[in-house]
Amino acid sequence: MDDRLLATLLGTLAADRGLWDDFNALCDHGGRLAGSASEAAARDWALSRLAATGGRCWLEHVPYAAWRAGACALALADGTPLACQPLLGSAATPTTEAGLLLEVIDLGRGDPEAFALHAAEIPGKAVLVRHEYPFMAGHLHRRRKYDAARAAGAAAFIIASTEPGGSPTSGSSGRAGGSGIPALATDLPSAARIIAQDTPRVWLSVQGEDYPGDAATPMLDLPGADPDAPGRIVLSAHLDGHPLAESAMDNGSGVAVTIALARAVAPLMAHARHGLRVALFTAEEWALSGSREWLARMAPAQRGHLLLNLNLDTVGADARLTALTSGFAGLEPFVTQTTRAIGLPVACHRPLMANSDHANFAAHGIPALRLVAGFDRPRSGVRHILTAQDTRDQVAPAELKSAALVAGALLWRALGAGEAEVAGWGRRAQA
Ligand SMILES: [Zn+2]
Structure with a gap:
């Protein structure tokens, strides 16, 4: 696709002050434990942010086995x-x-x-x-x-x-x-x-x-140049968290970047070969239940239209990002070439790590990667995820911006990928 449009997209992301504001707004909602009032308020807020892109938005409902803590x-x-x-x-x-x-x-x-x-x-x-x-x-x-x-x-x-x-x-x-x-x-x-x-x-x-839980997932759909073409790149981040703090790194950071990408790419979709689906999953912290059920309930033909999952989970609190490529060797050139070309190189880790929603896509054979900060950096701020220290002060604005640029470049290349490249993503590692 047109390199000038990539430059436009990255310029928009770099200048987007809404990214930092959205991150803080998410943290203001508290830890967003699935099933809590905090999560419900954050979900309504996030849906309104997706709707502001002008695309078609809705809540997708899937059941999950929920639980309420007592003493x-x-x-x-x-x-x-x-x-x-x-x-x-x-x-x-x-x-x-x-x-x-x-x-x-x-x-x-x-x-x-x-x-x-x-x-x-x-x-x-x-x-x-x-x-x-x-x-x-x-x-x-x-x-x-x-x-x-x-x-x-x-x-x-x-x-x-x-x-x-x-x-x-x-x-x-x-x-x-x-x-x-x-x-x-x-x-x-x-x-x-x-x-x-x-x-x-x-x-x-x-x-x-x-108790029976309802994982209500904010969705946004933005068709590409051909409004009838069914192929979708799925950009995802989980909105839910834990009650101990603000769930800022995990995953306020990923949700804020996802919303910023949707906002920046929406005006360019007439130039995209594939459509974009944005999913803000919930019940991820419940052993990845929300996205698992959503995918399991989908007709196989429908799932076949999902070409790639780009999952953003914990993309702040360390300057270095890594792509967890879920065993798909074919995703590695896509990641390394794309991120090197914008001067923000990202390394890949190939073995499947079933630590976020991308693993459920991979389980259905859909090429899937997770961008994560702090991989192999155990002293980074990322060590505080899931604790009372997962607060907004762990994340620097520059880290979020850099994650938005990296994810933006990957998303744009994916949206324009030709048939051969899409087919190549699914190549697994040699045994
Ligand atoms: Zn997470």
Whole structure:
């Protein structure tokens, strides 16, 4: 496509003061936990921002297994209270007054070797593992540790922060209304006090209620030059977050950039080969439920029109962006050439990382990538996602602007990609 239009688009994005204002407006809505009043208000606001582009907007409704937190408590055997945050969807403990008194087995990081080594000692105990920086090669996801604890017969799952001064790290248990074990997060000093006891034991109590949730997703559709051409590039970001703070990095940053891209590209769509679909998913923090259900309910022919998913999740708090290319080797030249050409080169990480909505597109064979900040940079501000420190002061305006330029260039090239290039994106890595 026309390079002058790319320059126009990037110029518009660079000058867009609405990007920073939108980011702050999202943070003003609070943590946006799916199902909360905070999320509902942010959703209405976001829909109005998408509507301002002049395109067709609506809310797409899909069900998900939702859960409302009740009281949660963690204490040493002598009753000393500890820091405690239930994981989303945690199974409840029996409603006795003090909860369960459980022996604790410390499995360190919680890797498969530790679970195998201590398999005989785990049944009936609370398993203690550590949270780890999520954006590293070889990262072991919280839900894999939870699943291992459950499979080994643990009575409960405790995941501790390793960040001095950090809060417990929120996240999903992935239970989704099924069976499971009580699961909660705690902080570094609390974990130290647990294991310092002669016989590590805790009182543990988690209450909560399952209910049928409605993942209402703001959508925008902007056709390309041919209004009847069905092909769509899907630009996505999840709007929901966690109740501990402002969910600023994760994912106020991605949503603000997505809205800015929609605003900037809308006037240029008459020059685009493919149409654009913008999806502001919710219930992403619930083990990626919202986008999974949306894709699962779509007719296969409809899904076949989705040519690429460009997913923006946590694109601030570090200056370096990485493209997680979900096993699609064919996306790598697209990313490296496009970003190098605008002087903002982005590296690729090929193995599938099922840590955001792009993974659900990839599962249907749709080429999908996530742009993320702070990959392999565990001391970046990104380490505070899912904690009480996920606030707007972690993100610099220049980081958001640079993410908008990178994502804008990728989006524009994707919107103009010819048949051969589109077909090439789907090439998987050689085994
Ligand atoms: Zn996220």
